[in-house]
Amino acid sequence: MSERPKRRKHRDNPYVLEYCEKENKYIVSFVDDKNVLNKIEVDSKVYQEFDKFELEDLSELNEYDRHIEHSETYELTLHSRAVDKPINLEDIVENNMDYENLKFAIDSLCEIQKRRIKMYYFEDMTLEKIATIENCTKVAIKYSIDNAIGNLKKNLKNNNKF
Numbered sequence: 001m002s003e004r005p006k007r008r009k010h011r012d013n014p015y016v017l018e019y020c021e022k023e024n025k026y027i028v029s030f031v032d033d034k035n036v037l038n039k040i041e042v043d044s045k046v047y048q049e050f051d052k053f054e055l056e057d058l059s060e061l062n063e064y065d066r067h068i069e070h071s072e073t074y075e076l077t078l079h080s081r082a083v084d085k086p087i088n089l090e091d092i093v094e095n096n097m098d099y100e101n102l103k104f105a106i107d108s109l110c111e112i113q114k115r116r117i118k119m120y121y122f123e124d125m126t127l128e129k130i131a132t133i134e135n136c137t138k139v140a141i142k143y144s145i146d147n148a149i150g151n152l153k154k155n156l157k158n159n160n161k162f
Contacts, residue, residue: 010057017050105155113148120145 018027018039026047029039042050079085106114116134119125120141127145131138 007054007058008061009054010061013054013057015050017047017054019047101156101159102152105152105159108155109148109151113144113151116141116144117148117152 015028015030018029019025020027026042026044027039028042028047028050029037031037106117109117116130119130119133120127125133127138127141130141134141
């Protein structure tokens, strides 16, 4: 028997195709309902149809594996896959409270720290640019911003919000 390419088959596919080069025979073998192995010689056209069917079956198996959902889909799984997940009301309220607390903490800083924090974090200015505007060194700006962050942490901790 000549070697055919090994193909994956569906579990319901009962037959095996064989070709004997010496005798030029095409054979289809299968197990019947009495568990007896049967080998039937067929002509080349029947063999080619069986082969074609086997390839179509393989194509369907591949399609199923690649493109069809294999797990049950529930509302929870669909929600977890969502790109723009809706924000629940509790999170919105909590975020608003955090923003209010942060705004209050920033307002409680001295004017210089407040101005420098706003320029650095909210206006996306570099330390060099702030130093040029304020006519001082970059180190002084960095020190001032670091102190401001420390003061913000203290203020937010004292309010039990951080």
